[in-house]
Amino acid sequence: MPRFFAPLLLLCLTTFNAHADSYITRLLNKPVPGGVAVIDLGSAAQAPKATYQGKPVLVVKEQNNWLAIVGVPLTVKPGSQQISSGGRNLPFTVGNKKYPEQHITLKNTQQVNPNPANLKRIEGELAEQIKAYRSFSPNTPSNLLLDKPVNGPLSSKFGVRRFFNGEERNPHAGLDFAVPAGTPIKTPAAGKVILTGNYFFNGNTVFVDHGQGFISMFCHMSKIDVKVGDQLARGAVVGKVGSTGRATGPHMHWNISLNDARVDPAIFIGAFQP
Ligand SMILES: [Zn+2]
Structure with a gap:
């Protein structure tokens, strides 16, 4: 692919993702140390339970989807983390944030x-x-x-x-x-x-x-x-x-x-x- 197409493609992907995310995800999903990770738990009839580091996590419903709203401690290092829900491990990535x-x-x-x-x-x-x-x-x-x-x-x-x-x-x-x-x-x-x-x-x-x-x-x-x-x-x-x-x-x-x-x-x- 010619190099000059890359910025346009990136723009399209960014726009698509913004539309695919739910309102709560766009508002709260800041997966950094001291931030919040919003994780899709699907559309089960009953509210699923979820845990992170062995502790129960807030689960809310938005339209037809359940979302886990996970607090990420300041002590967590950037990289891969996971929550557990319904016997499955759901991964998410913690990014970097520099605090003054x-x-x-x-x-x-x-x-x-x-x-x-x-x-x-x-x-x-x-x-x-x-x-x-x-x-x-x-x-x-x-x-x-x-x-x-x-x-x-x-x-x-x-x-x-x-x-x-x-x-x-x-x-x-x-x-x-x-x-x-x-x-x-x-x-x-x-x-x-x-x-x-x-x-x-x-x-x-x-x-x-x-x-x-x-x-x-x-x-x-x-x-x-x-x-x-x-x-x-x-x-x-x-x-x-x-x-x-x-x-x-x-x-x-x-x-x-x-x-x-x-x-x-x-x-x-x-x-x-x-
Ligand atoms: Zn203070």
Whole structure:
């Protein structure tokens, strides 16, 4: 084939693929570390079950097709991955994404190198929060395209590699919005409050289960306005923006988790940048 035909052919293939993909796939399929993989599970009469790394995965129906919405942990290396469904292994490819670095200076050195008493507290709190992330309720989320919990500019992106006083700690597992203290935080989809707490790093925190392991977490709040067991309508206020825990100032921090993997919330508000 003459070389000059290649760009035209590529264009045709790209156009074809865009039309073949479902709306949810086009919206959410960002298969990178810290992203989301959307995998077609076919058109069975009953909802198929699927697992990834041994954990149950969110399955939704679009028109006649079932789709697995898989959270890809930040720790996954680019390359081939697979989910299991109905005794079959379904492969997908994880691409590359480079996350920037951020250097933060903290006056409170306990927030960088905690003493044994604080370490013990942190360990207990982490276990409690991981348990919440691993809970899996049967209901289907009210919406996958999420509302922004607050109106304001983004201040820190998901996945940023963070160095506190020169020491590398866990990467940024959520998205920050620059909004004043006291701003109401609204749940971006309907859900049930499954955990609240006042944690060493996260401060005042609320977990909302949107269904099937699709979970929002809000932290550093000045005030919590809900309690465990509350059923929230889409847009209900969960609390107010603050700077409790390890925060250098008031902001709204929002995590999204799928199958116990923290993924980029920007994907769900149409603000993902490859
Ligand atoms: Zn944050």
